[in-house]
Amino acid sequence: MPEDDDLNYPLLNLRLLQRHGRDFTTTDVAKLWLDELPAARTFTAERIAYRNLLNGIEPPHTATHHNPFREWIGALIRADVHGWTHPGAPTAAADSAYRDACLTHTANGVYGAMFAAATIAEAAAGTGDVHHCLRTGLTVVPPDSRLSRAIRHAIQLATETTDFDQVVDDLHAAYGHHHWVHVIPNAALLSAALTHAEGDFTGSITRAVSGGWDTDSNGATAGSIAGLLAGHPDALPDRWTSPLKNRLASSVPGFDGTGFDTLADLTTELAESVELAQETQERPHP
Numbered sequence: 001m002p003e004d005d006d007l008n009y010p011l012l013n014l015r016l017l018q019r020h021g022r023d024f025t026t027t028d029v030a031k032l033w034l035d036e037l038p039a040a041r042t043f044t045a046e047r048i049a050y051r052n053l054l055n056g057i058e059p060p061h062t063a064t065h066h067n068p069f070r071e072w073i074g075a076l077i078r079a080d081v082h083g084w085t086h087p088g089a090p091t092a093a094a095d096s097a098y099r100d101a102c103l104t105h106t107a108n109g110v111y112g113a114m115f116a117a118a119t120i121a122e123a124a125a126g127t128g129d130v131h132h133c134l135r136t137g138l139t140v141v142p143p144d145s146r147l148s149r150a151i152r153h154a155i156q157l158a159t160e161t162t163d164f165d166q167v168v169d170d171l172h173a174a175y176g177h178h179h180w181v182h183v184i185p186n187a188a189l190l191s192a193a194l195t196h197a198e199g200d201f202t203g204s205i206t207r208a209v210s211g212g213w214d215t216d217s218n219g220a221t222a223g224s225i226a227g228l229l230a231g232h233p234d235a236l237p238d239r240w241t242s243p244l245k246n247r248l249a250s251s252v253p254g255f256d257g258t259g260f261d262t263l264a265d266l267t268t269e270l271a272e273s274v275e276l277a278q279e280t281q282e283r284p285h286p
Contacts, residue, residue: 003249005041006077006217011252012037013081013100014266022085022092022274026059026102033103038251044181045069049104060102067104073183075101075113077217080224082113083120085271088127090118092274094140108147112183114140115147116221123228124271130199130229134191147184150175154188158195167192168211181214190218194225201226201236233264 001007012032020028030053042050048069049062063070079097086093097117101110119137122128128136134155141148153174157167171192175185189211197203201223208222209215223240230236246259 001244001248003251004216005043006220007248008037008041008250008252009078010081011250011255011258011263013078014263014270015252015254016100017081017085017270017274022096024096024099026099029100029103030059030062036253041251043074045072045074045104045109060106063102063104063106070104070106071109071183072105072179072181073109073112073186073214073217074181075105075109076116076183076187076221079113079116080120080221081267082117083224084124084228084267085274086117086121086124087271088121088125090121090136091140093117093121108145109183111141111145111147112187115151115187120225120228123225126228126231130194130204130225133199133225133229134194147187150184150188151191154192155195158192161196164193164196164207164210167196171211180212181217186214186218189213190221193218193222197226199226199229201230202240205240 015036016024016029016032019032033050034053037050039047039050045063045067048067052062052065052067057065075097078100082096082100083093086096094114094117097113098110101113105113115137118140119133122133122136123130134151138148138151154171157170158164161167161170168189171185171188175188178185190208193207193211194204197207204222204226205219208218211218227236244260246261248255248258248260248263250256250258
């Protein structure tokens with residue numbers, strides 16, 4: 001699979017958990033970026049935060065100093081690993097995503113990452129359907145936020161409207177005044193696509209992409225959630241997996257050419273270590 005800047009962040013977050021465990025800080029994220037993320041592979045809010053770091057500005061001010069992109073979709077794009085490694089623990093997943101997102105984003109930009117991480121964590125637990133997962137994702141977002149209102153509106157449209165083209169038209173009418181990579185319209189479209197497709201893998205991805213805005217990001221997150229709901233890699237249609245040839249290109253050191261099966265094994269190991277650490281912390285001392 002060719003390199004894509006969005007795909008560097010899951011790899012970086014795997015390395016983050018390897019080095020610092022579940023108690024990583026936003027400063028740990030910043031140091032890792034400076035060490036291993038090429039500056040030329042960053043864009044919008046991530047590039048501004050990176051530049052701020054180089055200028056000696058510390059988190060969380062990296063997210064606010066001269067950063068007009070701080071409510072865009074970048075932090076949501078980075079949230080998958082936080083969900084994958086916290087199966088059945090959506091609140092912990094959202095907290096992990098929050099510490100990551102605060103490097104680059106504020107307010108709804110952070111809420112989008114928390115929503116995605118919690119939804120993915122619930123899907124990773126293997127219980128419930130997509131509607132339950134989305135409802136769970138909303139529990140970690142302030143209910144009166146613009147993001148929460150937009151997601152709930154999108155879910156209602158997708159539930160009540162048979163024609164998905166009409167859903168898309170209504171979403172564009174309601175949120176088209178935002179930039180096309182702002183988190184609010186994209187999170188709304190993502191939620192509508194998953195709802196309308198009932199969490200079906202192909203249906204969720206194609207609806208998310210057909211709706212426009214940040215198509216590759218929305219398709220990827222929809223696939224992340226729907227893929228977990230499918231329950232097993234063999235349940236994914238071969239036409240989606242075969243062209244990737246089990247190989248991922250990346251400019252993150254040590255990951256170029258890595259197989260998806262290897263990355264899946266590493267993610268599972270990290271999820272188990274996070275779960276063990278959580279159980280150890282919660283266990284009462286004698």
